[in-house]
Amino acid sequence: MALLDIHRCTIRFGGLTAVKDFSLRLAQGELVGLIGPNGAGKTTLFNLISGVYAPSEGDIRIDGKSVAGLSAWRINELGIARTFQNIRLFREISVLDNVRVAFHTQLRTSFLQVVLDAPAYEREEAWVENEAMALLRIFGLDAMRDERSSNLPYGEQRRLEIARALATRPKVLLLDEPAAGMNPQEKIELMSLIRWVREHFDLSVLVIEHDMGVVMGICERIIVLDYGNVIAEGTPDQIRRDPKVIAAYLGEEVPGLPPDAPDECQAEPTSAKRTGGGR
Amino acid sequence: MPKAVHAPEAPQSGAVSRRRVMRAWMATAGVVAGLLAFQVIAGALLNPYYVQILIYIGINVTLAVSLNLINGYTGQFSLGHAGFMALGAYGSAAITYYLGAPFGAVFHHLPGADTILFVLALFAGGLVAALAGLLVGIPTLRLRGDYLAIATLGMGEIIRVVILNLDFVGGARGFTGIPERSNLFWVYGGAALTILVVHRLVASTRGRAFLAIREDETAAEAMGINTTRTKVTAFLVGAFFAGVGGGLFAHSVTYLHTNTFGFLKSIEFVVMVVLGGMGSITGSVIAAAVLTVLPEVLRAAQELRMVIYSLLLVVLMLARPQGLLGMREIPIARVGAWLRGRLGAPAA
Numbered sequence A: 001m002a003l004l005d006i007h008r009c010t011i012r013f014g015g016l017t018a019v020k021d022f023s024l025r026l027a028q029g030e031l032v033g034l035i036g037p038n039g040a041g042k043t044t045l046f047n048l049i050s051g052v053y054a055p056s057e058g059d060i061r062i063d064g065k066s067v068a069g070l071s072a073w074r075i076n077e078l079g080i081a082r083t084f085q086n087i088r089l090f091r092e093i094s095v096l097d098n099v100r101v102a103f104h105t106q107l108r109t110s111f112l113q114v115v116l117d118a119p120a121y122e123r124e125e126a127w128v129e130n131e132a133m134a135l136l137r138i139f140g141l142d143a144m145r146d147e148r149s150s151n152l153p154y155g156e157q158r159r160l161e162i163a164r165a166l167a168t169r170p171k172v173l174l175l176d177e178p179a180a181g182m183n184p185q186e187k188i189e190l191m192s193l194i195r196w197v198r199e200h201f202d203l204s205v206l207v208i209e210h211d212m213g214v215v216m217g218i219c220e221r222i223i224v225l226d227y228g229n230v231i232a233e234g235t236p237d238q239i240r241r242d243p244k245v246i247a248a249y250l251g252e253e254v255p256g257l258p259p260d261a262p263d264e265c266q267a268e269p270t271s272a273k274r275t276g277g278g279r
Numbered sequence B: 001m002p003k004a005v006h007a008p009e010a011p012q013s014g015a016v017s018r019r020r021v022m023r024a025w026m027a028t029a030g031v032v033a034g035l036l037a038f039q040v041i042a043g044a045l046l047n048p049y050y051v052q053i054l055i056y057i058g059i060n061v062t063l064a065v066s067l068n069l070i071n072g073y074t075g076q077f078s079l080g081h082a083g084f085m086a087l088g089a090y091g092s093a094a095i096t097y098y099l100g101a102p103f104g105a106v107f108h109h110l111p112g113a114d115t116i117l118f119v120l121a122l123f124a125g126g127l128v129a130a131l132a133g134l135l136v137g138i139p140t141l142r143l144r145g146d147y148l149a150i151a152t153l154g155m156g157e158i159i160r161v162v163i164l165n166l167d168f169v170g171g172a173r174g175f176t177g178i179p180e181r182s183n184l185f186w187v188y189g190g191a192a193l194t195i196l197v198v199h200r201l202v203a204s205t206r207g208r209a210f211l212a213i214r215e216d217e218t219a220a221e222a223m224g225i226n227t228t229r230t231k232v233t234a235f236l237v238g239a240f241f242a243g244v245g246g247g248l249f250a251h252s253v254t255y256l257h258t259n260t261f262g263f264l265k266s267i268e269f270v271v272m273v274v275l276g277g278m279g280s281i282t283g284s285v286i287a288a289a290v291l292t293v294l295p296e297v298l299r300a301a302q303e304l305r306m307v308i309y310s311l312l313l314v315v316l317m318l319a320r321p322q323g324l325l326g327m328r329e330i331p332i333a334r335v336g337a338w339l340r341g342r343l344g345a346p347a348a
Helices: A042-049 A072-077 A095-101 A111-115 A119-138 A154-167 A184-201 A212-218 A236-241 A243-250 B014-045 B048-073 B081-106 B113-140 B145-164 B184-203 B208-215 B217-222 B227-253 B263-276 B281-319 B332-343
Strands: A004-013 A016-026 A031-035 A057-062 A080-082 A172-176 A204-208 A221-226 A229-234
Touching: A004 A042, A016 A042, A016 A057, A016 A221, A016 A229, A031 A042, A031 A184, A031 A212, A042 A080, A042 A172, A042 A204, A072 A080, A072 B217, A080 A154, A095 A119, A095 A154, A095 B208, A111 A119, A111 B184, A119 A154, A154 A172, A154 A184, A172 A184, A184 A204, A184 A212, A212 A236, A221 A236, A221 A243, A229 A236, A229 A243, A236 A243, B014 B048, B014 B184, B048 B081, B048 B184, B048 B208, B048 B227, B048 B263, B048 B281, B081 B113, B081 B145, B081 B227, B081 B263, B113 B145, B113 B184, B113 B227, B145 B263, B184 B208, B184 B227, B184 B281, B208 B217, B208 B227, B217 B227, B263 B281
Parallel strands: A031 A204, A031 A221, A080 A172, A172 A204
Antiparallel strands: A004 A016, A004 A057, A221 A229
């Protein structure tokens, strides 16, 4: 059984069909990429899976349990966590607190115990802080624990968002353009980090990314969306060669294939518009 | 992967836990002794006018800090706090007014029966307000920003008009003959309890959810926070302490009229929260004190009083748009440690 099973999902906003008849089965431990031009419906799809929107048609199942129409916090509790394309950290609170908050569904003590400063509450706080610090260490953010999160550099804000998502103990992690705004060195680190996180936390990962180097580098399977429709699906090699994908998204020169490919193709696909949504 | 189960840590040894309980009791005893001393000394040294101002400061601190939980920490702009205050005031006053005699008759052998009834009435007034907060919060907290402000404003007015038409609490004539039970001890006890509860809530991991909602509601929900429930909780707790503050107010002035609890009163509390800093308890305390004292000090200016008062507000907001303290707190613990170091007492 697929861990995440999206069955023929459609969502319409008034007359606009943003995602049409989309199906995806994500198995345990898979790392799948979602690519396509801006406006193709990738982020809408993430919003569908994470419960920001309910599908107009179709069904979404997590571990066989239908979650279509559930509120976002319930879906998170059932094992889906995400990051956002336009970073949505809790800006005015500290780096550590951003991660602490995400332990919300794992808390067992009540507000009464909090107010009475009960020993069980103290132990739980110590536990949360320990776990949160462990996550921050993984992402190299432990030294910034007391920094206000909005003061972090851009790349570190993206990493903090992933740390925060992982704090909710997801089974499926949705990453919306994790490499946007990162420099080449950060991108390389991010790739190994995503791989490592998947192994370490036993996750399935679905990633939206415009950076072909990153997508081709880490994904086992890639799905290409255009105007809300899936136009191709396959391994990175198949996607690279797919004429429909080349026409709609990649353009002619594809990085990694001919060794004499021009340099400017290395980072971004030519027809992908600038990832202006990143900020 | 299953949701993480707490790694059971070694339970605290009996000695440690006993010491914690001891410390809590000693802190409570210290606060009570301090409040009693405050009550006796201030009562002896100050004239009744100053005592009354001190009482208003304590009540306004209670109201401002409780509103800060809703407006400041959770970011839900409520303009109905005076409504909750009114419920607590009228609710508790009705209890002491109507039940005072029978309660006294039944428990006549009990020393301080009046006081016990008063404390029960304060609690009941808080509960009435909290219940109203729950009923009002569930539908209105789905609204955001301006819409929520307008809805809570309307709700506060509805509460006021309903009370105005309740004859057993005086209706339009006002509620007279409320026994005078509030004093500095109870008022500052109530304020201290409000500060303690709000502080512990917002400092906890569970309570960080309030701030998360203020910062980004969509992200908060994506991180597993039941945002509606958390907002209603903030409303409930805030309304409870507004009700307690209202009860303290009723038993201080001994006369209530619904005009006192109009929306201008709500605005007063909002101004205190904004001026002190949205999300700063110490800021609310300072702002409540300053804004209570200021109009009294400005009495010397006679008819220019409210003009100067308003001008000062404008200047303060221009100079510090984030409020006096922004989101920061005055570190009480550090100040306390410094004082202890100064006095040569062993730091706990």
